[in-house]
Amino acid sequence: MALFSIKAGDALPALGIVAAVLGVIKTMGSITEPPEILGEMIGGALVGTFFGVFVAYGFFGPMAQSL
Numbered sequence: 001m002a003l004f005s006i007k008a009g010d011a012l013p014a015l016g017i018v019a020a021v022l023g024v025i026k027t028m029g030s031i032t033e034p035p036e037i038l039g040e041m042i043g044g045a046l047v048g049t050f051f052g053v054f055v056a057y058g059f060f061g062p063m064a065q066s067l
Helices: 002-029 036-067
Strands: none
Touching: 002 036
């Protein structure tokens, strides 16, 4: 279980970066939308990045240390 936690903790920041890239790609596909819509889409990409990093270092990292 500890090995899974360490590997998952190492992989989740990369998953957050992938979420950001996909969010930016989706945003660029909708570049003709008004700024309010684009802001929401960019915010979604940033939330994906934050979530990946937060779960990695706030959940899986401490869990791996305690196991």
